[in-house]
Amino acid sequence: MEILLDMNNVPIASIDENGKVTILRHIYFKCTLCSDCCRLNNIPATDRDMVRILDAGIAVGQAVEEMSPVLIASKDLEKGLVKAYILRKKPFVNECAFLEESGLCKIHLFKPIACDLYPFSVRKNDNCLLATVHPKNVCRFIELDVEKNRSNTLEIVEDLLAKLFD
Ligand code: SF4
């Protein structure tokens, strides 16, 4: 299965079916733990995410606002769209209910895959997986077209592959 990475619709890298990585543009990203993505996004939790969250003892009502699922793209090639539930927000603010004052995540060990992959989101595109940094992404710390010696594109690719397939 081929995997393509892109950022703002610009191709960054491709990984062919044998795992060979071709880097097309150089990017740099290190998560600074700024928590902007926990404050500014609606966080989708798939059925599988919900099972892990509920198994950890979190009540449904603590986890999500309502049990009306939305449809999101799946990384599973067999599926097109999958159901997801939007994680609960704190009252009167937009941030995720699980974001602690310290900036840490209360459910770090079983947070949704969407949180783990951010600022990438993964979806199916024809016969490949597309790992995309959306033009409206809120993360300020991913940079496109950096100097080659400052780039950590390969590290980003390996990290994504580990998160998706390990
Ligand atoms: S992914 Fe980006 S926005 Fe989210 S915590 Fe890390 S640096 Fe901040």
Ligand code: SF4
């Ligand atoms: S579940 Fe955790 S990592 Fe995900 S948005 Fe909420 S606080 Fe952030």
